[in-house]
Amino acid sequence: MRFDFYNTEDGIHFPEIGLWLDSKQSASDEEIVFVSHAHYDHISKHKNVVLSIPTSRLMKVRSKSKRKEHKLEFFKKTNFKFKDKEFSMTLLPAGHILGSAMLLIEVGGSSILYSGDFKLHSHYASEKCVPRKAEFLIMETTFGKPEYKFPPIKEVSEQIIAFCKTTLSEKFTPVLLAYSLGKSQDLLSMLAKENLPILVHTQIHKLTQIYREFGYKFPNYEMFSRRKMKGRVVIYPPSAANIDELFSVKPIKMAAVTGWAIDKNARLKVDAAFPLSDHSDFYELIDFVRAVNPKKIFTTHGFATEFAATLHSFGFEAQPLEKTGQKWLPLNGWKG
Numbered sequence: 001m002r003f004d005f006y007n008t009e010d011g012i013h014f015p016e017i018g019l020w021l022d023s024k025q026s027a028s029d030e031e032i033v034f035v036s037h038a039h040y041d042h043i044s045k046h047k048n049v050v051l052s053i054p055t056s057r058l059m060k061v062r063s064k065s066k067r068k069e070h071k072l073e074f075f076k077k078t079n080f081k082f083k084d085k086e087f088s089m090t091l092l093p094a095g096h097i098l099g100s101a102m103l104l105i106e107v108g109g110s111s112i113l114y115s116g117d118f119k120l121h122s123h124y125a126s127e128k129c130v131p132r133k134a135e136f137l138i139m140e141t142t143f144g145k146p147e148y149k150f151p152p153i154k155e156v157s158e159q160i161i162a163f164c165k166t167t168l169s170e171k172f173t174p175v176l177l178a179y180s181l182g183k184s185q186d187l188l189s190m191l192a193k194e195n196l197p198i199l200v201h202t203q204i205h206k207l208t209q210i211y212r213e214f215g216y217k218f219p220n221y222e223m224f225s226r227r228k229m230k231g232r233v234v235i236y237p238p239s240a241a242n243i244d245e246l247f248s249v250k251p252i253k254m255a256a257v258t259g260w261a262i263d264k265n266a267r268l269k270v271d272a273a274f275p276l277s278d279h280s281d282f283y284e285l286i287d288f289v290r291a292v293n294p295k296k297i298f299t300t301h302g303f304a305t306e307f308a309a310t311l312h313s314f315g316f317e318a319q320p321l322e323k324t325g326q327k328w329l330p331l332n333g334w335k336g
């Protein structure tokens, strides 16, 4: 039996088993879409999805469209059938944000692991990433160059706490710019022991409630309002609609909290930047490949070409899975 998969502008597609991975467009009703996690660049109006239980809960807040959901528990192998083809899917924690999952597909005697966004070494508010051996690996390589080496998380945490305390002592308001889902909850966990007064944007407030439902503990915080800013630490999403208005409030000091802070060429236009990431750095990507130990690797996102070349130099068979603009680009299939 032979299966091919295709990388399209809409996502990765396995037509023989009717499966899409993190597709951005609606798939046909009888096909199924794996949603690796609830970040906006991975969700769309799909009719039929497979996802983790926390991702399903987060999706209720983020996407109102109706859909049939196959909610899978982590590590539980579940059988599926598409036309006459049988296959199984197992979700493994990806360590990226709450509920983020990798997908292990087993079909015709072959195994394929799809990483989605993942962080190998655990950070604060997420399940711990658990890789598993597979014959083929499709992986994200956002930070796939050796210069992307994140400092130890404890070090970054100490720097962020020091920034907040110093800024407050100077009578400025520290504003930490961080994604509302994932990074903000990491920051809250990080600040937990410091007993600092914290304000969060309404979206962060809403999403953090869901983390609480799944047993995560956070320090006290209040909903953001301009008049409460003085003397408090503010956590705010960089994409918020009124961010320019916030910039005009004085006196504040802004800090970006992003993996890209490690990049000296990144122009973040802020007072400080801290490299806290929920993605794997280059060295975690390498460790991950070694843990999965696949026969062949397909790389996608970020430095896919560079990382595939690195893997090649280490003796792995690797190929970047780049979109070409061509709708259907067949790549190497596998025989089972």
Ligand SMILES: [Zn+2]
Residues within 6 Å of the ligand: 037, 039, 096, 117
């Ligand atoms: Zn993500």
